[in-house]
Structures are given as C-alpha cells and as structure tokens.
Amino acid sequence: MNPMHETLDRTGLVAGLETAGIAWRELDEVERNTYSVDGVAPRVICWPASYLEVAKALAVADRLGLAVSPRGAGTMLGLGNPPRAVDLIVSTERLSQVIDYAPANLTVTAEAGITLSALQRCLAEGGQYLPLDPPHRDQATLGGIIATNTSGPRRFGFGSARDLVIGSTAATTSGTVTKAGGRVVKNVAGYDLNKLYIGSLGTLVVVVELTFKVAPLPTSQQTVIGRFARREQLGQVVQQIIRSPLMPTAVEVLNAAALERLGESDLPELGGGYLLATLGTAPGRAVLRQRDALTKLYQAAGAGAIAVLADQDSEHFWGKVADWPVQREAPGGIRVKVAVPIARVPEAIQALETQTNKLDARAAIGGRAGSGVLYAAWSIAETAGDSPLVPIVQVLSQLRQTCREWGGSLVVEACPTALKGKIDVWGDVGSALPVMRRLKAALDPNLIMNPGRFVGGI
C-alpha cells in the first residue's frame, strides 16, 4: 500500500485543485463504486479543461503523494494489476477537440479525450481515416487507446499505435506540459517519447494531445471469408497470404465461439473449424485482384463456405470483428491476449483450446493471424470462494510458459479482481525490467501515476 493512502490529504488536494481552478467533485458511495479500479475506490475526481490544468492537477497530487489514475472513457479500466492506491481520478473528458486537421498533409492533431469515432467522423469529411480499429470505438478515447495500446484487425496493414502516432503532448508530474515528436510525418528531433507513452497505462504521464498519420479512405473494400477445418490448413494459407504481394489490410482468424460473439446470423457454421477473414482495400481495380487471388488461395488450401463481403457489408463485418473480444463480457469473464511469432499462430490456437478445455470453458479464440496476436475470452462459473481460481491460474501459467518459450507473451487483459491476487496479469518482462523501473523513477519519482498497475510493480 502507498503509505500516503491511509492519510489522504483531502484538504490539501481540494485546496490545490481549487487554487488551480480545476473542476472537481468528491465522489459519493455509488460513484466511488463506479470509478473504482479493481475494488480500490477513489475519493475525488477532477475534470481539467486545459493541458496546463492537467499538469497542475498532477503537480498537486505529486506534492501530496496522492495516487492518480488518468481516465478516458473507462473502457479498458480493468487492464493491469490491482492499483496500490487510487486517490484522484483525472478525467480527460473536457479535452475533446480536434486541434488541427489538414487533409493535404495526411495528419491530424486532436485532444486525448475525443472518442475515436468522433475523430473518424471529422476525418471522413476529408475523405480520410485513422486506420486504427480497437474495440469500443464509439466510447474509447484517443488517450485511452494510446495508454492501453489497443488495436484491431487493420494493424496487419497499417501497424498499431506506435506506427501511427507522430507527436504527443503530455502533462507531467513536474507540473509541466511537454511535447515530443511533432506534426510532420518524418521527425527524428529529440527522443521518441511517443513510443514510451504508448502502452504505458498512465504510469508516466497523462497524454493530453496526439498527432497521427492518417490514410485515404479506401474507395472500395472486399472481404473474403472461408472455413478451414484444420489448423494446419489455416497456417499454410496465412503463410501464403502474408508472404505474397497481395498486401491485405487485415488477416483475421475466429473460432466458432468467437464467431458467435459477432452475432451475425448469415455467417457460415464452423463446427470445430475456423473462419479466416481477409480484407482488401487496394485502390481501383487492384482490390478485385486481391479478392480473386485470396479466393483462389482459400480454395487451393481446401477452404469451405467461401464468401465475399463487399463495401458496407465488409465494413460492418470488420466493426464486429474489432469488438468481439470485449463483447458479452460478463463480470466474471477472462480475456487474454497472446502474442507469438506469426508462424506459431496455429499452435497457439491449439494451446489455447487445449488449456481452456481443461476448465470446461468454451473459449472464443481468434485475432490477428497475420501478425501473431490472438485473443481468447471465456466466462467462468459463478462459484463462491477461491477454489475455482486455482485451475485457472494453472492454465494461464502453463499457457504463458508456452508463449514465452516461443518468444512471445501472454497478458491477462480482463479477469475478476480475485484472480489478480494470484497471477501477475503481465507476466515476467525479463531482462529489461530494471531499465523500465529507472525510467519510471525518473519521470514519476514519487510513484503517484497508477501505482502498482503495470509490469514489475510499476
């Protein structure tokens, strides 16, 4: 526990926020529940209206040694180990403007509190989009997406946040507002702190503004779906696709349980097989070539129930695909993200199936077959006590061990808080941990930013 937490300096905090002119409120019992993080309930929430106000709020907390939890829309608030303390929630809700959008530059700068879908609406007016498609696009904020490094199917073609963010502004625990990168697409001036912030889960700074590279909206899109009975076929066809010049935008696999989460009645029955979905967005006639060539590869690999979804149907489908890992998430649900070298995808699917079968769980499994990133989600039976958690811990540990042997990782993205006491949701990050701790100590010396949530107790 943070020693400060027991003696929350409410008077000091309130006085500091008041002096800085920052809107704040003390939370009542119900709200404390709403805003609680893994059962740790905050006392105060504030809504800074400017970058400097965010920095001032952090400075107040830093001076008093109070734990800060930055908050966007709260869609990924379950990610991380239980916090050592949460005293003050800093909401980015009032920072939701697009700052600069010049279509001729293919870049956009926006405040961190804007939702992804609001940004996409703005970009669509310029015939462009941000090719980042994480779950919860209607609620998730840019700041939250960056802090949690969430991404979606289109990462195969466009990469993840680290490939799209070119500049950021951050409020720091020193009470300053600092920039890194800029608003141009090529920039090697100064350290690339954008990379440091992406996925840092609010443990270093509060990112208040972001600049992204954007892309022209495709004029047409074609999705080829097909059923593969065996994992080996799947692995084979994925290899052919990713090493070909077809350059699809997404290469996604889903098992039957994952497909059910899409809630689309007209998709094929999979039985024990897998759905492979590949998205083509190449300009002009090239997109039809993508469709036809992918269809041929599917056929040659023995796919059944091959179908094509075009344009709006395709767009609708991929929206569902982006969201399935977080759909129907019961409070007792578990969601893991497994990252492995690409060629291990079939084995990783097998390992996920075998291990979750031991729990009698019907896990939804799928993800970025072309990138080596898979998700598995299942619910656990409501049983009192800790006993059902023991086999889950065993299964997760076994899976994690396997992933590590392959040079990958397993992160528990969502699970009951009770389980977090028994397993580190991040796992061992290896030899780099001391360097990560030095960075944390340098940028947040009083360890007030989301303490305890991140890797290695950071």
Add this chain to the structure above:
Amino acid sequence: MAVAQVDARQLVRKLEAALGVENVLWRDYDLRLYEYDGSIDKARPQVVVFPTSTAQVAEVVRLCNEAKVPLTARGAGTGLSGGSIPLDGGVLMVFSRLNHILEVDLENLRAVVEPGVVNLYLSQAIAGTGLHFVPDPSSQKACTIGGNVGENSGGPHTLLYGVTTNHVTGLEFVTSSGEVIETGGKALDAPGYDLTGLIVGSEGTFGVVTRVIVRLSPLAEAVKTVLAVFDRIEDASATVSGVIAAGIVPSAIEMMDQLSIQAVEAAVHAGYPTDAAAVLLIEIDSLQEGIEDLLGSITKICEENRAREIRTAKTAKERNLLWLGRKGAFGAMGRVSPDFYVMDGCVPRDKLPEVLTRIEAISQKYGLRIANVFHAGDGNLHPLVLFDSEHPGEEDKVREMGYEILAVCADVGGALTGEHGIGFEKREMMGLTFNDDDLNWMNLVKQAMDPTGLLNPGKIFPTPGKCWMPRPRRAAAVGW
C-alpha cells in the same frame, strides 16, 4: 572530459586484453580515419575498438565506465549530423566486425542481424524470397543497420512504408552500466514500456545496440516510376499536394530542382532535362491490376499542373537509372561546387511552396547557391548549400544559413530533422521547436538511461547555460 594520456595507455592495455590487440587502434595515424562522418565537423577519438561479440561490447562499456571515459558508437560513418563524432574523445566503437546476418526467418517475416550489417546486404541476402528490408536511405550501399537504428533513418520509400522504427521489432542492447538486455522480439506487443521504440533514434546516447530484429516485407508486385518535368518549381510542389489530396499514396515522391538536375546530369547522366526548373520522381507500388489506373491518375495531376513532359520507366534498367540520379544526387554536387552542406528539415506538405520560396530568399541574402533535392511526398527537405571552404568565412556563413533554413521549417510547424538526426550539428537549434520543459523532460530520460553521461556526450541537447539549463533530477521518494 578527454582522458589524460597516462590513463589512456592503461585503458588501451585493458581493451587489448579484453578484445585482442587486433581489435584495438590507438596510434594517431590510425585514429585520423575515424575523426569524421558525412557532416562537416571533426573530433578525434583516443581509442577505436572493433568488438566481435555482445560480451565484448559489454566489457568495453564497463571499462569505459571504470575509467570514466566517453564512449561513442559508429556504424559506417555516413551520418550527416555529426552523430558519431566523438566530441570529447574517448573510445569510438566501430561495428565492422559485428556484421553478421544471424538469422533469416521467412515464415515469421523477421531477420536477426548484428549492427554492423550493411543495409543493402540484408535485402541482397534475401533476394529471391519475395521479401525485403524496407528502409533504404540513399547511403544504403554503405550505411549499417545499427546506424539506421541509432538515427531512425528514412529514405525515399518512407512515404508508404514508414521509417526504420516501423521495421524494428526487437533489440539486444547493452545499457550504460554494461547489462545486456533484450527488448521486444519477433513477436509484437511485448508487455512493459516500448524500449525498442524509445531506443531507435536515440543517436547512441542511451546504450549500445548489439542485435536487431527487423521486419521483412513482401516486395511489390508491380512498380512504376515516373519522371515529371516542370518549368516552374511551384507547379512541381502543387503536383505533390495534388497527388496526396487525390487519396493516392505513392511509395515515393522525390523532387529535384534545376541546380540538382544539372549536377546529377554532369555526374551520372540519368537523363533528366537540364533546362527544367524541377523534376518529380514518383514511384507507385501496386498489384499488376490497378497500376495503370494509378499511373493514369498521377499523369493527369501532373498535366493539370503544367508538367511539360511525363516519362515512365519502361524497363528495370530505366528505373534504376532514374533512381541512380536521385540517390547519387548528394555526391554529384562535387560537379558544381567544391563543397556542399546537406540540410535536413521536415515541413507540412502544404507548406512546401512557401518554404521553397523562403529558402531561395535565404540563398539570395547570403549569395550562396542552394540546390534542393528531397523527399517531397513527406515534406522532408534537403537543401544543399554550395560553398567553397577555401573562401575565408564561407563555412560560418553556411552554418548561419542552415540555422535560418531550419528556423523557417520550425516557423511553419515543421521539424528540425526528418531523418539525419540532431547529433552535434543541430543541438543548439533544439530550442526552435522544443522549450525548456520539453528538453528537461527528455533530459530526465537521458539521465535514467545514462546516469554518468558517458555515452555519446554532447549530442542532441543544447549546451547547458547558453539557452537552456538542465534541471537536476528530482529525488525519488521511493526507491526500487
């Protein structure tokens, strides 16, 4: 911080013991070869070492720490910002004996290489697999992948494919205290801070990279290279904006102005018309189907902007010749000037016409010619100031012009460097785009990564006291 002679002798003996006599140079005659890079500044190291393993790199780092001697890493020395110049002397680490391609892993689209591998050799080694390593700086025949990682190098094809950082997924890295750590890997999304992303582009100021895991990408099925010739440079600039605005992202859009064209023609005879005000070299990567449509759209935009001639390379040989001209442009300047100074700034694409006009005004003001040859699609300018170092005072004038040009880039919302790095060359200009708070924050990261400040000292940050004073690190309330 230059080490006293007596200590240097001791250090040399220890380095020779650790690396072998054949991997350590210390005679002044030998050291002279390592006092420069591709920029105009020089500084001589006291010792040059050629480690042959990660363990040797770690040992050199430890010995430098022990002797409190600066350590600077150097790839091929093709850098253009003084990044590998050992400003305070000390030990210069050269990677020409740590230059193996350790693994080509086609099914995972990765390769594992040592830092001394020459950029072009990797793509050559995997020729025939349908894959390649994307970053292709113009110096790719000489520059090393370790150097590319240090500088986060670009090249002409970044417009569609991104820069070095987008193609590196993991590193083996020796920290400032000599620990060997691994960051990232062949798999994506390793938990924890993205140290790989932080280290790429840190110009050797954090530690020493000893192994690089790179992404391999499929080669495009069809490539078309177009040369568009313009009588007015404004028309060429407008074409660049026009292509982007039409929703077309070529793999490269390069611009050369008249002076560059004339130099290139004198040197390599690429077939550019020497009376043109500017040429654009536009390359599109696509599937076979659709490439003619793209070519048609681009041709139309060029015509709308009064291109007087549009030439498409018909064979691989013609394409290579067009690129030879572009990639050889810096070297060709020797044909039109005894010396030249390469600048590197990046501006928003829609500011290109304004910026080119303002650069021309700077050229007029100082009476020195400026050739422009650059990555127009990215807004990444490379003004080349032509001068003669035999003329007294001209070198100072060139530096002043460089400052003014970058001030223009900063003024329009651009960056001080798109791909060459800050290094020594531009450290005093950092204040043009970063304020004290920004620099102090970056300096905290530097102090965390290199508390003794022995790694590549004097780079990136302005001289303390001149226009910026680093704040001491705040004491941590809780230690780890």
